[in-house]
Amino acid sequence: MTRSRKAEFLSDVHQDNANSFPQWNPRETNCVALPGRPVRGREAELARIEQALDDAANARGGVLLVEGARGSGRSRLLAETARRAAERGFDVVSAEANELARLVPLAPILAALGEPQPVPGEADHSFAGLDDRWSRQLAHVRGRLARRIVKRPLAVLLDDLQWADPVTLLALRILPAQLAGQPLLWMLCRRTDEREPYVAQLYDQLLAAGVATPLRLQPLTAPAADEMAADLLGGAKPAPEVNALVGAADGNPAVLTELIEGLVDENVVVCSDGTARLVHGNASALLPQRFRSLMRGRIDALSPSTARMLEVAAVLGRSWLPDDVVEMLGTSTAELLPCFQEALAARLLMSTSDTMVFRHDLVWRSITESIPPAVCAALHRQAARMLLDRGSPVVSVAVHLARGARPHDVEAVAVLKNAATEVMTSSPRTAVEFASRALELTDRDGSTRPALTAVLVEAHTRAGALGRAVAVAANAGPETPAPALHRSLSTALLLRGEAREALAVSEKALAAASVTPETREALEINRLAALAALDDDALGSEVRRCTGDSPGVLTVLATARWQRGEFAEGLRLARAAARAAEEGAPFPWHLDPRIALAAFLVQSRREDEARQVITVLDGDIGRSGLDVLASVPHLLMAQLHLAAGRVEEAASRAHAALAEPVTTHTPIAHAVLAAVALRRGDLVAAAEHAHHLDGVRPVHWRAQTRWVRTQLTATADADAGFSLALLAEEPAAAAWHVRTALVAGEADRAAAVLRRIAAADHCPAADHARGVRDGDRSALERAVRDHVDEWARASAAEDLGVLLTPDDRNAAVERLDQALTAYTAAGAERDAARVRRRLRGLGVRRRHWRTADRPESGWDSLTNTELSVASLVTQGLTNKQVATQMFLSPHTVGFHLRQIFRKLGVHSRTELIRFGPNAGRTR
Missing domain, CATH: 1.10.10.10 (Winged helix-like DNA-binding domain superfamily/Winged helix DNA-binding domain)
Incomplete structure (x- = not known):
C-alpha cells in the first residue's frame, strides 16, 4: 500500500495520532498493508515483536532495531506492531524522519508526541557541543514520555531514521537508557540502501549496550512470496505461469505488490474458478507499467554512474562479463568497483565466478526497455563491434547485430546468415530471428537474398511454423535459385502432409542443372518419401525398386514395406536404418529412422523396446530444438498406452501432442482420442475427433477415418478399400470390417477384405477375420491365442464366444468372460457392457460396478x-x-x-x- 494508506491504517488503530504522520515520500510504494491481510514471511520477526511487547507491558522496556532495503516491508511491520500494541492497551505514537526536515532537530520525536517543532537554525547541531536549548528540549521530551507511561504502556514507532537529524539520533541513544525499566517500547527503523554513518553508529551502540534487539528484514522466501501473491490475488491460487513471475520480485514485498497488482490492473492476469492465470499464457510480454515505474525508481535511487553501468550491462544480456562493461564504458574495473558493489547491495545483480547476472529476467528487461530505442540500437552496434574485434563467436555478435544493425550493412548480413546456419541444429527459433533480420537488412535484389531465404524456410520448418515456411518460399520470387530453397520447401510440405506438392517441388528441383550432389541426395529422399506417402501402387512400386543403404533411403523403404503389410521386412529395414544412423551415417532430420522404428515397435506391441527408443528420441528432439517434431514422442507414447489398455495415459499424451505444432503426425492424436472415447462409450466425443480426421493428408488417414466411422455406426463402410497399415495399428480392424459387411449382407465386401489382407504377414488378424466370416472355431482360437493387442484379443474372444453360444453354452460363457476381463483391462467400458449383455442372454450376470468410498451427493x-x-x-x-x-x-x-x-x-x-x-x- 502507499504511505498515505498506511497512515490511514495507523490512524484507525490509534485516533490520537492521526496528525503525527508527516507527508509520506511518494517515491516509495510499500508492501501489502490492507487491514486483515496477513504479514507473510515475517513469523520470526513477529515473534520477537510479541516478546518485546510483553517485556514493555511488564515494565522491562525494550528497543527493536528494524532495518531492511527499500520495499522490504518495514512500514508494514510498523503498522502490524501498532495494531498489536493497541490491542494490548498500549498508547501508540509514531512518525517518520523526512529528507526535507533534516535541519529540524528532534523533528520525528516531536511529531510523534504532537509537540510543536522549532524553526531550524543555521547552526550545525552535531553530536558534540549541544547548546542549553537542545538540552532543555531533550529533558522536556523525556518528561513527556515519563508522564505518558504512567497512564499506560507506550510504544514509540519511528521510521526512515536514515534521514534523521543528529540531535534525534543522539536523543535515541540517550533516552532508551534513561527510561530503561519502564513500560516503554522503542521501534526504530531505517533503510539499509541509504548509507548514513550516524544512524549505523546509533544501531551499533544500542546493540553493544545490550538494550536492543535487531530485526533485519531479509527477502521473502519463495513459499512466503507465493503466499503473498495469493493474498494480492484475492485468495486465488496462482497458476504455474503466474507463480513463475513471482521470482521477478526477488522476495521484495513492494516489488511483488506492484508486479501482481499491475498485472491485475492491466488485465494481464484474470482470476476464475479460484485460480489466477495469464490471459495469453505468455510471460515474455508481461511488464506492467507500475512494475516498470518501480524498477525505474530503483535505478534512479542509485548513483548516476551505477545506473549508467546497469543500462550498458542490460544491453549485453541478462548475464555478462564485467570486462565487457568496462570496455564499453571506456573505463577501468577499479573505477567501476563501487558501481558493481552498489548494484549487488541493491539486489539487482548476482555474481558468479566470472560473470554478473541480473536477478530475474523481468528486472533485466525492465531496464533494457527503459533505454530509448535509438540509444539501445547504438549500444548494440558498439557491443557487436567490440566482440567482432575480439574474435568472439559469430552467434554472440549476431545477437547484437539483430537488434542494432542498419539496413544495407553487408558485414552484418553475412554475420547473421552464418549465425543462423550455425544455430540451426540447436535453436531453430534463434535461427529464424537471425535469418529474418538479415533479410530485412538486405536489398530486394541482393545477391545473398536467395540463400538467406532458403535458410529462413528451413528454420521456420524446424521450429514448427510450417505455414510460414511455405509462405516465405512462395514470396521468394522466380529469381531465387531452386535447389536449396526447394529442398527446404519440400521438407515443409512433407511435414504438412502435402505429399503430392512435395513430390512436384522435389522433381522440379532435381531437374535443375545447378543442384549440388548433397542437395540432390536430400531432394531424392524427399521425392521417395512423397511417393511412399501417396499410397499409390504404381508410384509405390518405384519406391520399392530403389536401392541404397543410407538411413534416409532405408527409412523410406521400411515405411513403404510396412504400408503394404510386409511388417517383418518393414521392421527389419527400420532397424537397419536406425543402426546406420547410430554408427554416424547422415540422415535427413525430418526422417529420423528412430521415428519409424518406434512406430513399428509400438504397432508390433513390443512395449519395452519401443519405450527405450522413444525415450532417446524425445531427448534428442528436445536438445535439437525441433519443435516441429515435439509431438512425435507424445504420439508414440499415446499409441503405446492405448495398446496396453491405459486409456487415461493415452488420452493425456494425445492432448499433450495437440498442444505442439500441427504436422502430418497430428492426426494420430485424434485417432487415439477417438479410440479412447469409443472405449468409454462417449460417441459424441469420438465423432468430434473423427471429424478432425476427415480430409487430412496423407491418404492413410482416410483409412483411420473409415475405421472410426465404422465403429461409430456399426455398419459396413461404403468404401471397399482397406489399409494394410491400419491392420498393424488396429489388429481387430479386418475382423470388424468383415463382421459389419456380413451384417449388411455384403459377402463380397467381406471377401474383398480377406483378399486384401492375404498378403499381410499378420496371421492373428487374418485368422480373426477368416474365423468371423467362415465361423471357423479353430481360426478364432488361434487369434485369441496369438493376438498381442489386449483389445484385439478381447474382440476375438468375444467373436469366439458368440460362435459357441448355440452349441456349447459353458464354452461360450468361458470365452465371453475372457473377453469381459480383457475389455475391462483395456478400459473399453462400452465393449465390456456389450459382453455383459451377451452373458445376461445366457443367464449369467456379472457385476459392472466397483465398491468405492463416495460422498452421498454431488x-x-x-x-x-x-x-x-x-x-x-x-x-x-x-x-x-x-x-x-x-x-x-x-x-x-x-x-x-x-x-x-x-x-x-x-x-x-x-x-x-x-x-x-x-x-x-x-x-
Missing part, C-alpha cells in the same frame, strides 16, 4: 455407470438411445437416471443439463 457420488448415463443424457439422448449405446435395457437406464436425480438433487433432464453442463462427460 457429481463425485455417481458411480461410473451413472456418470456414463448422465453424460449421454446431457448430450440430449433419450433413455432408449442411451440403452442402445450402453447395451442396457431402457428400464435399467431409467433406474440409473432416478439415482442420478436423487444424488444431484434435480428433478428433470433439463435441470440435469443446467446443473452441470458437460460435468457428466467422461472423456
Whole structure:
C-alpha cells in the first residue's frame, strides 16, 4: 500500500495520532498493508515483536532495531506492531524522519508526541557541543514520555531514521537508557540502501549496550512470496505461469505488490474458478507499467554512474562479463568497483565466478526497455563491434547485430546468415530471428537474398511454423535459385502432409542443372518419401525398386514395406536404418529412422523396446530444438498406452501432442482420442475427433477415418478399400470390417477384405477375420491365442464366444468372460457392457460396478455407470438411445437416471443439463 494508506491504517488503530504522520515520500510504494491481510514471511520477526511487547507491558522496556532495503516491508511491520500494541492497551505514537526536515532537530520525536517543532537554525547541531536549548528540549521530551507511561504502556514507532537529524539520533541513544525499566517500547527503523554513518553508529551502540534487539528484514522466501501473491490475488491460487513471475520480485514485498497488482490492473492476469492465470499464457510480454515505474525508481535511487553501468550491462544480456562493461564504458574495473558493489547491495545483480547476472529476467528487461530505442540500437552496434574485434563467436555478435544493425550493412548480413546456419541444429527459433533480420537488412535484389531465404524456410520448418515456411518460399520470387530453397520447401510440405506438392517441388528441383550432389541426395529422399506417402501402387512400386543403404533411403523403404503389410521386412529395414544412423551415417532430420522404428515397435506391441527408443528420441528432439517434431514422442507414447489398455495415459499424451505444432503426425492424436472415447462409450466425443480426421493428408488417414466411422455406426463402410497399415495399428480392424459387411449382407465386401489382407504377414488378424466370416472355431482360437493387442484379443474372444453360444453354452460363457476381463483391462467400458449383455442372454450376470468410498451427493457420488448415463443424457439422448449405446435395457437406464436425480438433487433432464453442463462427460 502507499504511505498515505498506511497512515490511514495507523490512524484507525490509534485516533490520537492521526496528525503525527508527516507527508509520506511518494517515491516509495510499500508492501501489502490492507487491514486483515496477513504479514507473510515475517513469523520470526513477529515473534520477537510479541516478546518485546510483553517485556514493555511488564515494565522491562525494550528497543527493536528494524532495518531492511527499500520495499522490504518495514512500514508494514510498523503498522502490524501498532495494531498489536493497541490491542494490548498500549498508547501508540509514531512518525517518520523526512529528507526535507533534516535541519529540524528532534523533528520525528516531536511529531510523534504532537509537540510543536522549532524553526531550524543555521547552526550545525552535531553530536558534540549541544547548546542549553537542545538540552532543555531533550529533558522536556523525556518528561513527556515519563508522564505518558504512567497512564499506560507506550510504544514509540519511528521510521526512515536514515534521514534523521543528529540531535534525534543522539536523543535515541540517550533516552532508551534513561527510561530503561519502564513500560516503554522503542521501534526504530531505517533503510539499509541509504548509507548514513550516524544512524549505523546509533544501531551499533544500542546493540553493544545490550538494550536492543535487531530485526533485519531479509527477502521473502519463495513459499512466503507465493503466499503473498495469493493474498494480492484475492485468495486465488496462482497458476504455474503466474507463480513463475513471482521470482521477478526477488522476495521484495513492494516489488511483488506492484508486479501482481499491475498485472491485475492491466488485465494481464484474470482470476476464475479460484485460480489466477495469464490471459495469453505468455510471460515474455508481461511488464506492467507500475512494475516498470518501480524498477525505474530503483535505478534512479542509485548513483548516476551505477545506473549508467546497469543500462550498458542490460544491453549485453541478462548475464555478462564485467570486462565487457568496462570496455564499453571506456573505463577501468577499479573505477567501476563501487558501481558493481552498489548494484549487488541493491539486489539487482548476482555474481558468479566470472560473470554478473541480473536477478530475474523481468528486472533485466525492465531496464533494457527503459533505454530509448535509438540509444539501445547504438549500444548494440558498439557491443557487436567490440566482440567482432575480439574474435568472439559469430552467434554472440549476431545477437547484437539483430537488434542494432542498419539496413544495407553487408558485414552484418553475412554475420547473421552464418549465425543462423550455425544455430540451426540447436535453436531453430534463434535461427529464424537471425535469418529474418538479415533479410530485412538486405536489398530486394541482393545477391545473398536467395540463400538467406532458403535458410529462413528451413528454420521456420524446424521450429514448427510450417505455414510460414511455405509462405516465405512462395514470396521468394522466380529469381531465387531452386535447389536449396526447394529442398527446404519440400521438407515443409512433407511435414504438412502435402505429399503430392512435395513430390512436384522435389522433381522440379532435381531437374535443375545447378543442384549440388548433397542437395540432390536430400531432394531424392524427399521425392521417395512423397511417393511412399501417396499410397499409390504404381508410384509405390518405384519406391520399392530403389536401392541404397543410407538411413534416409532405408527409412523410406521400411515405411513403404510396412504400408503394404510386409511388417517383418518393414521392421527389419527400420532397424537397419536406425543402426546406420547410430554408427554416424547422415540422415535427413525430418526422417529420423528412430521415428519409424518406434512406430513399428509400438504397432508390433513390443512395449519395452519401443519405450527405450522413444525415450532417446524425445531427448534428442528436445536438445535439437525441433519443435516441429515435439509431438512425435507424445504420439508414440499415446499409441503405446492405448495398446496396453491405459486409456487415461493415452488420452493425456494425445492432448499433450495437440498442444505442439500441427504436422502430418497430428492426426494420430485424434485417432487415439477417438479410440479412447469409443472405449468409454462417449460417441459424441469420438465423432468430434473423427471429424478432425476427415480430409487430412496423407491418404492413410482416410483409412483411420473409415475405421472410426465404422465403429461409430456399426455398419459396413461404403468404401471397399482397406489399409494394410491400419491392420498393424488396429489388429481387430479386418475382423470388424468383415463382421459389419456380413451384417449388411455384403459377402463380397467381406471377401474383398480377406483378399486384401492375404498378403499381410499378420496371421492373428487374418485368422480373426477368416474365423468371423467362415465361423471357423479353430481360426478364432488361434487369434485369441496369438493376438498381442489386449483389445484385439478381447474382440476375438468375444467373436469366439458368440460362435459357441448355440452349441456349447459353458464354452461360450468361458470365452465371453475372457473377453469381459480383457475389455475391462483395456478400459473399453462400452465393449465390456456389450459382453455383459451377451452373458445376461445366457443367464449369467456379472457385476459392472466397483465398491468405492463416495460422498452421498454431488457429481463425485455417481458411480461410473451413472456418470456414463448422465453424460449421454446431457448430450440430449433419450433413455432408449442411451440403452442402445450402453447395451442396457431402457428400464435399467431409467433406474440409473432416478439415482442420478436423487444424488444431484434435480428433478428433470433439463435441470440435469443446467446443473452441470458437460460435468457428466467422461472423456
